[in-house]
Amino acid sequence: MQAMVYRGPYRVRVEEKDIPPIEHPNDAIVRVTRAAICGSDLHLYHGLMPDTRVGMTFGHEFVGVVEKVGSSVQNVKVGDRVMVPFNISCGSCYFCTRGLYSCCHNVNPNATAVGAIYGYSHTCGGYDGGQAEFVRVPFADVGPSIIPEWMSEEDALLLTDACPTGYQGAEMGSIKEGDTVVVFGAGPVGLFAAKSAWLMGAGRVIVVDHLDYRLERAQQFAHAEIINFTHVNDIVVYLKRATDHLGADVVIDAVGAEADGSFFHAVANNKMKLEGGSPVALNWAIDSVRKVGTVSVVGAYGPLFSAVKFGDVINKGLTIRAAQCSVKRHWPRLFEHVRNGYLKPSEIVTHRLPLEDVAEAYHIMSSKLDNCIKPILFTTH
Amino acid sequence: MPYVAEKPRLAPSSEELRARIPGWGVDLDPKDRPAVPKENFNPSATGARWDFPERQTEKWSRERSIEHKFLPPVFGTSCPPQGLSGAVRRYAYRYSEARASHWLLLMGADRINVLESRIQALLSGRPDSRIKQTGVLSEFTHRGVQSRFGRGRADTKHHWIDAVGFVAPYAFVAGAAYMLLRSRANKQRRQQQ
Secondary structure (H helix, E strand, C coil), rough: EEEEEECCCEEEEEEEEECCCCCCCCCCEEEEEEEECCCCCHHHCCCCCCCCCCCCCCCCCCEEEEEEEECCCCCCCCCCCEECCCCCCCCCCCCHHHHHHCCCCCCCCCCCCCCCEEECCCCCCCCCCCCECEEEEECCCCEEECCCCCCCCCHHCCCCHHHHHHHHHHCCCCCCCCCCEEEEECCCHHHHHHHHHHHHHCCCEEEEEEEHHHHHHHHHHHCCEEHHHHHCCCHHHHHHHCCCCCCCCEEECCCCCCCCCCCCHHHHHHHHHCCCCHHHHHHHHHHHHEEEEEEEEECCCCCCCCCCCCHHHHHCCEEEEECCCCCCHHHHHHHHHHCCCCCHHHHHHCEEEHHHHHHHHHHHHHHCCCCCCCCCEEEEC | CCCCCCCCHHHCCCHHHHCCCCCCCCCHHHHCCCCCCCCCCCCCHHHCCCCCCCCCCCCCCCCCCCCCCCCCCCCCCCCCCCCHHHHHHHHHCCCCCCHHHHHHHHHHHHHHHHHHHHHHHHCCCCCHHHHHHHHCCHHHHHHHHHHHHHCHHHHHHCCHHHHHHHHHHHHHHHHHHHHHHHHHHHHHHHHHH
């Protein structure tokens, strides 16, 4: 089969690989029809995630058709059109039984501080991902869901990570009616976080980024107020003024490890890989939220240390909520929102490329070329 | 203002927002939010029919965090550790996730792994292509210049580092070749004299 493979920082190519075998009775093999490149894939692509091995296939957002199932699989069958959450979860550990699928303890030998994610380095379990023609899906009775007849494949694809992650970002903010919500980052997750904040009754939603084309999308797609932080002298002071000096009730960090806005951190983190993530957006979130407010973090960070202003967290009495999204838990409610037209996830897709062009797709996404927000790869079986 | 008790009234009314934004407030009640409360014990809802999963066959000695009690029952089988990078990776797993040594050794192994794979690709007759693998040609097909310049992007301040990084290996090889040729030419000239 054809599969994307990592060849080192900023380098990927398509190679012939063996079709993955069934390795466990509850495995399924899925023939991938669509896969997306996630903003967090760029952390791997840029060589920021420890234990990212040459030869690995990335891709934790994918949908496809069940090709083969293991002997104990009952909930899906060959030929089913399925969407697969980016988390791999056993369904029976301490965490899964409490709905915390992203923290599953039975699927990642390499680390206890994170669950397992498809195609996301050995730190996240060493599973090949879905930017390929076929992918192994462990615990097929727990993770995948059959795509409803009425749902488009691209909506389903966006529901495997970006949309529920943004929704959970807003949910963790414990938004109350009339709250002012600031979202750092107008990428896919930030757009969905902003949109979801309204569903939870926000009074104002302000999105911050440095890319005008993304901010325009935030305005159109998520009805948000927008501000380009390069247009103001100090974004924290700007946000304080915009909230009559109180600060936002809730701030969502939807940027994560490669936040821009500081040349020092861009070099120390992105170029020299000396931090577990640039803390710029997170520190701005801490500074711009009001005292005793909530900072919700859904941007991805690596396991190394970062220079986070924790003194301000304590002194301001903040609540910090953070998590990888437990996708499957959110699906029933998000399916309703898609069906009712409150969310149309596929609206943020900007680029569609064949799997063979994966190197170009990564470069376009990484370099933010051609107003790129969300590129999708399709296979031509 | 935070200097008085009243919260600043800056937002439009809920009625106005409900009329303007599709779905406004449908999840206002925390009971409608799927991850509230955060922990919701419900083993029957997961799809699992086991107390502990059957174990996957361990085909090679699988590296694992020493913070685990045992090898978890299911694991990824991509890219087993090999060569010098593999040895460094295995060594890294002697340290817990709490230790910087663990992560820094893994990052070091990643860089060694890249070097190993470059050499392996060269020897196998399918050398890595910088142009193809970096996708850099999309700069010409997807408005590279227009996308980067004149748009106030914060990241353009450090893009020159990427350009230097991309050109540096070629400049190094060209410089080394030039020095070699010049030294040979000088040697020949001295011999002729």
